[in-house]
Amino acid sequence: MPTTICWNCEALTQHELVNVNAVSVAGPQHDSRLARPQHDSRLARPRYDSSISRTDRYIAYGAFKCHACQSLAIGIAESPNGSSATGRSVLERADTSFVWAPTAGQTKPYPHAPSHIGDAATEGYECLARNHYRAAIMLTRAVIEATAKHKGIANGNLFQKIDALRDIGVIRAHICDGAHGIRKLGNDMAHGDFTDPITKEDATAAITMMGVILDEVYTAHSIISTVTASADQRKQVLHTGG
Numbered sequence: 553m554p555t556t557i558c559w560n561c562e563a564l565t566q567h568e569l570v571n572v573n574a575v576s577v578a579g580p581q582h583d584s585r586l587a588r589p590q591h592d593s594r595l596a597r598p599r600y601d602s603s604i605s606r607t608d609r610y611i612a613y614g615a616f617k618c619h620a621c622q623s624l625a626i627g628i629a630e631s632p633n634g635s636s637a638t639g640r641s642v643l644e645r646a647d648t649s650f651v652w653a654p655t656a657g658q659t660k661p662y663p664h665a666p667s668h669i670g671d672a673a674t675e676g677y678e679c680l681a682r683n684h685y686r687a688a689i690m691l692t693r694a695v696i697e698a699t700a701k702h703k704g705i706a707n708g709n710l711f712q713k714i715d716a717l718r719d720i721g722v723i724r725a726h727i728c729d730g731a732h733g734i735r736k737l738g739n740d741m742a743h744g745d746f747t748d749p750i751t752k753e754d755a756t757a758a759i760t761m762m763g764v765i766l767d768e769v770y771t772a773h774s775i776i777s778t779v780t781a782s783a784d785q786r787k788q789v790l791h792t793g794g
């Protein structure tokens with residue numbers, strides 16, 4: 553049973569094989585009625601010589617269940633033939649090197665934010681993971697604006713909304729500076745000025761800062777409520793002698 557970092561819960565945990573398909577990727581025996589799967593460049597590509605008939609190659613796709621959160625990930629490996637039993641034995645071997653889809657780090661939940669904001673933040677994170685830097689930055693900018701609206705700040709431009717978040721005590725001064733950084737990064741793109749290049753570092757900084765802002769606005773408050781409730785409960789138990 554392979555151990556890997558789960559893409560969903562990020563636990564380093566065992567993944568149990570629950571189903572297998574072994575599929576022909578290339579070669580004369582491929583069924584032309586089926587869509588041909590793309591070769592994954594992370595898998596070693598054996599030499600395929602079109603002059604040799606009956607040469608084929610197969611990929612085993614295994615659905616693996618994370619033992620921590622029960623979500624599914626696909627493990628992909630070379631298989632010597634197209635039988636699912638062989639595919640299963642390949643995927644169950646301890647020495648098989650897997651390509652995982654999704655991989656950890658390709659997505660990220662923001663569970664403490666309201667779903668309409670958390671979902672947009674996740675999309676921004678996934679844009680960065682797929683190297684869509686402009687889209688990532690535009691979404692971070694929109695997430696900050698949506699956060700301000702959720703906190704009742706409907707008027708003014710984004711500059712004024714970010715300052716208002718600080719003024720009503722939702723974010724601290726240094727977090728406010730970071731939010732303005734994202735606003736500046738996203739301004740050109742929001743107005744259709746795509747001429748200046750955007751780097752991975754720019755997009756990574758924006759996504760990281762977006763996470764810090766959502767932690768400040770939502771996660772910290774959620775944790776504070778939990779801690780306060782626990783402390784109150786403990787005090788009550790001690791007081792009543794229970």
Ligand SMILES: [Zn+2]
Nearest residue numbers: 558561618621
């Ligand atoms: Zn998991």
